[in-house]
Amino acid sequence: MKISEAESIVMEVLWRQHPLAAEEVVAALAEAQQWQEATIKTLLNRLLKKGAIVAEKEGRRYLYTPVLRREDWVLEESQGLLERLFGGRVAPLVAHFSQHRKLSRKDVAELRKLLEELDP
Amino acid sequence: MKISEAESIVMEVLWRQHPLAAEEVVAALAEAQQWQEATIKTLLNRLLKKGAIVAEKEGRRYLYTPVLRREDWVLEESQGLLERLFGGRVAPLVAHFSQHRKLSRKDVAELRKLLEELDP
DNA sequence: CTTCATCGTTTACGCTCGTAATCAGTTGGG
DNA sequence: CCCAACTGATTACGAGCGTAAACGATGAAG
Numbered sequence: 001m002k003i004s005e006a007e008s009i010v011m012e013v014l015w016r017q018h019p020l021a022a023e024e025v026v027a028a029l030a031e032a033q034q035w036q037e038a039t040i041k042t043l044l045n046r047l048l049k050k051g052a053i054v055a056e057k058e059g060r061r062y063l064y065t066p067v068l069r070r071e072d073w074v075l076e077e078s079q080g081l082l083e084r085l086f087g088g089r090v091a092p093l094v095a096h097f098s099q100h101r102k103l104s105r106k107d108v109a110e111l112r113k114l115l116e117e118l119d120p
Numbered sequence: 121m122k123i124s125e126a127e128s129i130v131m132e133v134l135w136r137q138h139p140l141a142a143e144e145v146v147a148a149l150a151e152a153q154q155w156q157e158a159t160i161k162t163l164l165n166r167l168l169k170k171g172a173i174v175a176e177k178e179g180r181r182y183l184y185t186p187v188l189r190r191e192d193w194v195l196e197e198s199q200g201l202l203e204r205l206f207g208g209r210v211a212p213l214v215a216h217f218s219q220h221r222k223l224s225r226k227d228v229a230e231l232r233k234l235l236e237e238l239d240p
Numbered sequence: 241c242t243t244c245a246t247c248g249t250t251t252a253c254g255c256t257c258g259t260a261a262t263c264a265g266t267t268g269g270g
Numbered sequence: 271c272c273c274a275a276c277t278g279a280t281t282a283c284g285a286g287c288g289t290a291a292a293c294g295a296t297g298a299a300g
Contacts, residue, residue: 021276021277022277023276023277031275041277041278041279042279044278044281045278045279059276060276060277060278061276061278062278063278
């Protein structure tokens with residue numbers, strides 16, 4: 001399931017909370033994005049057509065619910081990047097971030113803990 | 121510097137070895153990609169236009185050399201993904217891969233070492 | 241000098257995307 | 271019962287992309 005950048009922004013709203021009417025999605029994105037209402041309607045429709053979300057009638061409007069799970073999408077995306085940029089290996093990716101000082105103290109702590117709990 | 125998926129594949133060839141003539145890039149991609157020579161020529165030209173590579177005349181042909189550094193590109197790409205999918209935090213990203221069994225034994229070993237050397 | 245092969249450049253074309261306006265159906269208010 | 275307003279659907283349109291063929295310049299060979 002391939003969704004575009006703009007579409008993913010709409011999905012994030014629905015992942016956080018669903019089902020939502022178009023109006024509510026528009027409201028949720030009002031500050032963050034400077035999109036016209038029509039734009040968001042289009043994106044919802046494309047997501048429908050792709051099968052990433054479903055719509056159920058509720059009175060006069062529709063309520064949208066994600067079908068594509070965020071977890072799955074994140075896996076696809078991050079796996080793709082890992083493959084393309086780091087030969088599919090996680091360690092080089094982390095090393096990369098480390099070299100560019102993108103590892104916060106909190107990250108380091110969490111990573112240490114994660115590794116401890118792993119494969120004891 | 122935004123380069124497309126297909127363009128990045130051409131860049132990978134040039135990052136591995138440069139300068140290269142178009143012919144050599146074509147040869148390098150012959151097995152991996154089922155692209156026509158014309159396609160690769162187009163991609164090289166788009167990369168030129170974007171300033172991601174430069175060309176210097178060598179006899180009748182041109183030799184291409186990357187200007188955009190792989191390191192920088194990788195940073196941009198991976199940072200973007202980290203931001204969009206994991207709130208900019210590295211630990212959750214690794215946790216994600218861990219949960220999906222994408223951490224090889226080698227990864228774990230390397231990560232342990234990396235963390236040891238870090239902030240002792 | 242003329243011709244053919246060889247490169248790089250230009251043009252092409254259908255698709256997706258970002259962005260949005262317009263259309264059409266339905267429903268609540270008068 | 272009819273019209274205005276709301277809401278989803280359709281249509282639009284330019285840019286970038288993937289993919290590639292056609293064109294044009296130029297050097298090599300006869």
